[in-house]
Each structure stands twice: as structure tokens, then as C-alpha cells.
Amino acid sequence: MAEGAHEPRMLIDGKLVDGKLVDGKAGTFVNINPATEEVLGEVADASKADMLRAIDAARRAFDETDWSTNHQLRKRCLEQLHDALEAEKEELREELIREVGAPRAVTHGPQLDAPLADGLRYPARLIETFPWETDLGDMVVSVTGVNTTRKVWHEPVGVVGAITPWNFPFEVAVNKLGQALAAGNTVVLKPAPDTPFNATRIGRLIAEQTDFPAGVVNIVTASDHLVGEELTLSPKVDMISFTGSTAVGKRIMEKGAATMKRLFLELGGKSATIVLEDADFNTACLIGIGPLMHAGQGCAAPTRMLLPRSRYDEGVAILKGIYENIKASDPHDPGTLCGPVISAKQQARILGYVGKGVEEGATLLVGSTEAPARFDKGFWVDPTLFTDVDNSMTIAQEEIFGPVLAVIPYDDEDDAVRIANDSVYGLAGNVMSSSLERSLSVARRLRAGFIGLNGTAGYGADTPFGGYKDSGVGRQNGVVGFGQYTEIKSVAHPAQ
Numbered sequence: 001m002a003e004g005a006h007e008p009r010m011l012i013d014g015k016l017v018d019g020k021l022v023d024g025k026a027g028t029f030v031n032i033n034p035a036t037e038e039v040l041g042e043v044a045d046a047s048k049a050d051m052l053r054a055i056d057a058a059r060r061a062f063d064e065t066d067w068s069t070n071h072q073l074r075k076r077c078l079e080q081l082h083d084a085l086e087a088e089k090e091e092l093r094e095e096l097i098r099e100v101g102a103p104r105a106v107t108h109g110p111q112l113d114a115p116l117a118d119g120l121r122y123p124a125r126l127i128e129t130f131p132w133e134t135d136l137g138d139m140v141v142s143v144t145g146v147n148t149t150r151k152v153w154h155e156p157v158g159v160v161g162a163i164t165p166w167n168f169p170f171e172v173a174v175n176k177l178g179q180a181l182a183a184g185n186t187v188v189l190k191p192a193p194d195t196p197f198n199a200t201r202i203g204r205l206i207a208e209q210t211d212f213p214a215g216v217v218n219i220v221t222a223s224d225h226l227v228g229e230e231l232t233l234s235p236k237v238d239m240i241s242f243t244g245s246t247a248v249g250k251r252i253m254e255k256g257a258a259t260m261k262r263l264f265l266e267l268g269g270k271s272a273t274i275v276l277e278d279a280d281f282n283t284a285c286l287i288g289i290g291p292l293m294h295a296g297q298g299c300a301a302p303t304r305m306l307l308p309r310s311r312y313d314e315g316v317a318i319l320k321g322i323y324e325n326i327k328a329s330d331p332h333d334p335g336t337l338c339g340p341v342i343s344a345k346q347q348a349r350i351l352g353y354v355g356k357g358v359e360e361g362a363t364l365l366v367g368s369t370e371a372p373a374r375f376d377k378g379f380w381v382d383p384t385l386f387t388d389v390d391n392s393m394t395i396a397q398e399e400i401f402g403p404v405l406a407v408i409p410y411d412d413e414d415d416a417v418r419i420a421n422d423s424v425y426g427l428a429g430n431v432m433s434s435s436l437e438r439s440l441s442v443a444r445r446l447r448a449g450f451i452g453l454n455g456t457a458g459y460g461a462d463t464p465f466g467g468y469k470d471s472g473v474g475r476q477n478g479v480v481g482f483g484q485y486t487e488i489k490s491v492a493h494p495a496q
Contacts, residue, residue, distance in 0.1 A: 006031075006095065010044045010221055011203030013057035014214025019044030019221070029223040031197060034101040034340040035331055035378045043196045046222040051188070051230040054218035058159045058186040059236045061215030068156045068184040071127050077212045078124040078182060084205040085116055085174075092201060096170060099195050101340040101379075103331045106294050110171055110459060119174035122461035123182035126482050130154070130183075138495040147495040154486040156184030157262055158238030161231030163252075164199070165244045166192035166342050167297040167401075172243045172266075173199055175461065175476055177217065180241060183485035188218045188237070190228040192244075194342050196221040235259045239485070242266070243299075246399075246425075246470045253473075264474035264484055266466050268399040269427030272304040272420035274442060276413065276433040277311055284432035285318040287455055288405055292326055292338045292383050296403040297346075299471075300428035300450060304389075304396055306416050309409045316365070316387050316407060323366040323385040328403070338403050340379050347371060347379040350402030354384055357395040362406070363388040391419045399425070417445045426468030428452070449475070 008028065009016040018026035028042035061067060067074065085092065093107045102111045136150040162176040169191060180187050191199035203219035206212050222228065231237050232255045239262035242252055246267040253263060275284045290302040307315040331339035341347050355369045367384030381402050389396050389406040396406045410416040420429060428450040433439045439453040449467040452458070459465070464475035475481045 006041050006043075006197040007200040007204040008041065008043050009200065009203070010046060010050070010054075011200075011207055011217065011219040012050065012054045013218065014207065014212075016204060016207050017044070017050075020047035020050060029193065031099055031195075032343075033098050033378075034342050037377045037379075040098055040197070043200060043221050045224075046220045046227050048227055048230055051190075051220050051222070051227050052234070054188045054220045055159065055161075055230065055234050055236050057215035058188050058218055061213055062156070062158055062186040065213050065216070067186060067213055067216050073211065074182055074184065075124045075127050077210050077216075078120045078178065080210040081202070081206060081212075082116075082120040082124075084209040085120075085202070088201070088205070089113075089116060092170070092198065095197050095201070097331050099197050100166065100169060101331050101342060102294055103336040103339045104334050105337065111168060111294070112170060114459065115171040115174045115461075118461040119171070120178040122477075123178040123482060126479065127182050130479070130482060141492070148492050149495045151491045153489040153491055154483065155489055157485055157487050158185060159236060160185045160187045160239045160241055160485065161234075161237045162187050162189045163228055163231065163240065163242045163244065164189065164191050166194035167294070167299075169195040170198040172476075173202065176241050176243075177202070178461070179477070179482050180485050181217065183482055185239070185485055186216045188220060188231060190220050190222070190231060193221070193223045193225075229255065232256045232261065233259070238262060239264070241485075243476070246472075249472065262484075264476070264481075265472040266299070266474070266476055267427075267470060267472040268425055269299045269301070269467060269471050270304060270397065270399055270423050270425045271300055271302045271428040271430070271448065272306055272423070272446075273302045273430040273432065274306045274410075274416045274420055275308070275315060276416075276431070276438065276442070277308040278434045278438070279432040280434060281311060281315055281318060283455070285315050286322070287430055287432065288319045288322055289326070289337070291405045292323075292403045295328065295338050295341050295381065297341060297401055299399075300465075302428070302430050303400065303405060304391075304420075305405060305407045306410050306419055307407060308416075309411060312409045319385055319405070319407060320365055323383045323405070326383050328372065328380045328382050338383055341381055341402060342379065344379055346401065347381055350381050350400055350404065353395055353398070353400045353402070354404065357386050357389075357393065357404075357406075360393045360395070361388070362386040362390075362393055362395060367404070391422055397423065413442065417442060421445075421447045424470040427471035428467070430455075
């Protein structure tokens with residue numbers, strides 16, 4: 001196929017293959033550009049039988065090849081895949097803008113450039129430095145009376161089912177693949193049906209430009225979400241690595257219980273930014289732009305802003321100026337921050353929440369309960385700013401996944417911490433203050449897994465990312481994330 005063209009085939013057992021047969025023809029489903037509703041192309045539509053073939057291939061590759069023990073092979077394959085992706089980075093960038101609706105500016109950060117820089121290379125380096133074996137030293141064990149050498153080994157979990165979302169599909173896929181594969185596992189990757197092309201591109205590059213043994217990586221595209229659920233149900237799959245909604249994460253926990261699945265679940269969020277009264281508001285309130293990046297389609301988006309009552313009107317005025325001057329616009333434009341949302345379903349969901357906010361008594365200061373009329377096609381929601389929000393309101397409690405900010409007043413620092421923690425979620429948060437010591441003190445009181453102070457964020461392949469409470473189980477990235485793709489074996493033998 002032409003370089004840069006989308007790949008319609010899946011990767012199963014080392015081969016690029018078509019989907020299930022329908023009336024004698026390979027089944028496909030279409031990929032839609034959310035900005036224009038243009039059909040970008042078709043991709044293989046897998047059946048449950050296709051998924052089971054992929055699971056069987058991953059099981060054989062783990063059980064019958066030396067992938068799980070051959071550190072040099074793993075390192076070489078990950079480096080080859082990195083180089084292949086780098087060579088097609090600009091084609092991949094344009095593909096992400098078209099299929100995800102990702103603003104071009106965001107592809108130069110977390111949507112593409114940041115994860116591509118180290119999502120594969122960092123775990124490839126960890127292969128050589130991770131403590132695969134720890135010596136606990138010799139001791140006379142009271143149970144046996146024998147002088148015993150005790151060791152702890154880390155070994156791969158086995159077959160990992162990786163299920164990725166549509167909002168940051170490449171970023172999540174490359175981080176799941178990098179760590180799971182570097183740890184010695186085999187993988188079946190199921191991308192979201194809204195954004196399959198970045199995943200099938202990875203599959204083509206693996207098949208054509210790397211030394212991955214057949215079955216080590218399988219990429220299965222399907223329009224039916226229940227095809228992906230086969231990963232959760234199969235006893236041949238040892239672990240599920242899922243990024244997506246909390247509701248689906250809970251279903252995975254329930255369905256996976258029968259086979260005692262190991263789980264990494266990176267789920268929803270309703271992150272709060274606490275702006276303390278000593279902050280420089282002209283700078284601090286700029287973080288209110290966060291929910292507008294990629295139209296608010298990010299689990300860690302800071303969608304609640306907590307302002308002190310003593311300076312509430314001042315902060316609201318700054319936020320109003322920001323929100324009135326940013327509109328949803330063409331994601332190809334380098335100046336765009338807020339592009340389209342992924343689908344008509346998501347657009348209706350977001351606007352439904354806006355209507356709910358108005359019904360419950362919040363002030364809709366900027367935005368509308370209707371889609372912007374200036375677009376004939378596509379799925380658009382303009383930046384939406386709510387003030388006079390009580391934290392008990394639906395728009396303050398539920399994840400909207402759109403460009404919507406709820407501004408909540410608080411009385412004092414203790415009240416701000418209470419409000420921030422008054423959520424079923426605990427993914428991320430921010431603290432803005434002129435005092436680093438005070439910011440750190442507040443951060444320690446927040447029940448969330450990823451905290452930024454004064455506009456910073458600790459994102460990177462070496463940084464664990466994940467949440468407390470309903471925001472998930474486990475962490476993506478870092479040595480901690482790498483370790484969750486391993487099993488732990490304690491070994492003892494007579495001291496020499």
C-alpha cells in the first residue's frame with residue numbers, strides 16, 4: 001500500500017488479515033471524520049471468532065516462544081517499532097487530526113509527539129534495569145531450621161488484553177504496548193471503533209518492519225464492543241489493561257472475576273483546580289483553559305475550578321474573557337485548541353449535561369444548550385462556562401467529557417479541600433498559589449493520583465499516571481506501571 005495511506009487490515013498471528021465474512025465478502029466498518037462527517041475509509045470488522053484466533057495466537061506466542069525470556073529480542077523489536085513510527089510520524093499526525101478530531105497543536109504534545117518520544121524507548125530501557133531478581137539474603141528460616149537463600153523473581157503475567165479509548169488512542173496504545181511487551185507479555189490490542197487507523201498502522205509496521213514473532217502482538221478492530229469483551233471472558237487471557245469509562249471498567253472487573261483477571265483500569269475523572277486566595281489570578285485562572293483542549297475529551301481535564309469567595313467575581317471575569325474568545329474550530333488550524341467532539345452521540349451527551357446544569361440552577365455564563373449553528377457538518381460544542389455551581393450539582397459530579405467548566409466558590413482552605421475530595425473520582429487535580437510550601441501542603445490532602453502545582457504537569461513515560469477511588473486500579477507508566485505487568489514469585493533454596 002502507499003506510504004501514509006490508512007491500513008484497513010488487522011494483525012492476527014503475524015499476518016495482516018481481513019475481517020469476518022458477510023455474504024461472502026470481508027466485513028468492514030467505516031471511520032468517520034468528526035469535523036466533517038466525511039468517510040475516511042473502511043477497516044476490518046472482526047467477529048468473535050477473529051478475536052478468539054487472536055487470543056489463541058497470543059497464548060501460543062507466550063507459551064511456545066522465548067519472547068517472555070529473551071530480553072534482547074524484546075528490546076530490539078520495541079526499538080524497531082519506535083523507528084518505524086518515527087519514519088511515519090507526519091502521516092500519523094495527519095491521520096490523528098482526521099480520525100480523532102485532535103487539534104494540530106495537541107498532536108505536538110500528548111496526542112502524538114510526547115508518547116512517541118519515549119512510550120516505547122523508556123520501557124525498552126527498563127528491560128535492562130528493572131529488578132527482575134531481588135536477593136533477600138540468607139537466613140535460618142524458623143519453619144525449617146535450614147539456612148536458606150531467598151529470592152524474589154518478577155516474571156511476565158502472560159497474555160494481556162489491551163483495550164484503548166478514542167480520545168487519545170495512539171498515546172494510550174503506545175504506552176500499553178510498550179510496557180506490556182517490554183515486561184515479556186504478549187498482547188491483543190482492541191482499539192475503539194471510532195479511531196481504528198492509528199492502531200492498524202501500528203499493526204502494519206509490526207508486520208512489515210520489525211522482528212516481533214508471530215502472535216506476540218495482535219490488533220483486532222471491531223464495530224461490536226462485545227467482540228472486545230471476549231478478552232475479559234477468555235481464560236487464556238491473564239490480564240486486562242483498559243483505559244476508558246468507569247462504567248465499562250466496573251463491567252470488566254465483574255466479568256473478569258470468573259477467571260481472576262489481573263487488572264489495570266485507568267478510568268474517569270472530575271478533576272478540581274483549587275485557586276488559593278494568595279495566587280496571581282491572572283496566571284492561575286489561565287488553567288481554566290484546560291477543559292477546552294481537545295474539546296475537553298480527556299479523563300484528567302480540570303473541569304471543576306474552585307475559587308475563594310473573597311475573589312470569586314475577579315476570577316469569574318478572567319474566565320469569562322477566556323471562554324468568550326475561544327470557539328470550537330478546524331483541528332487542522334495550528335491555532336485551534338478546541339476541535340470537534342468525536343461523534344453525534346457524544347455531542348448530544350455533552351449538550352444534555354449543559355441543559356441539566358441550567359435546570360439545576362447554575363449560571364450558564366458562556367456557551368449554549370445548542371450546537372453552534374455556524375457548522376453545517378461535524379460534531380461541535382463551543383466552550384461552556386458555568387458559574388454559581390454547587391458541588392452537589394450533576395455538572396460538578398459527573399464526567400461530561402466535553403469543553404465544560406464548572407466554577408465553584410469556597411470559604412477557606414479546608415472547605416476547598418473538602419469540595420475537591422467530594423467526588424467519586426480521584427484522578428487528577430491542581431493547586432494554584434504564590435507559596436510552593438502551601439501548594440504542597442494542599443496537594444498532600446487531595447485524594448487524587450496526579451497533582452499539578454502552579455500550572456505544571458508531571459506527564460512522561462517515567463511518571464505513574466492513574467487515580468484513586470472510581471478513577472481506577474493501577475498506574476500507567478513508570479517503574480510502578482511496568483511492574484504491574486509482571487507476576488511475583490518468591491524462591492528459596494539452601495544457602496551455598
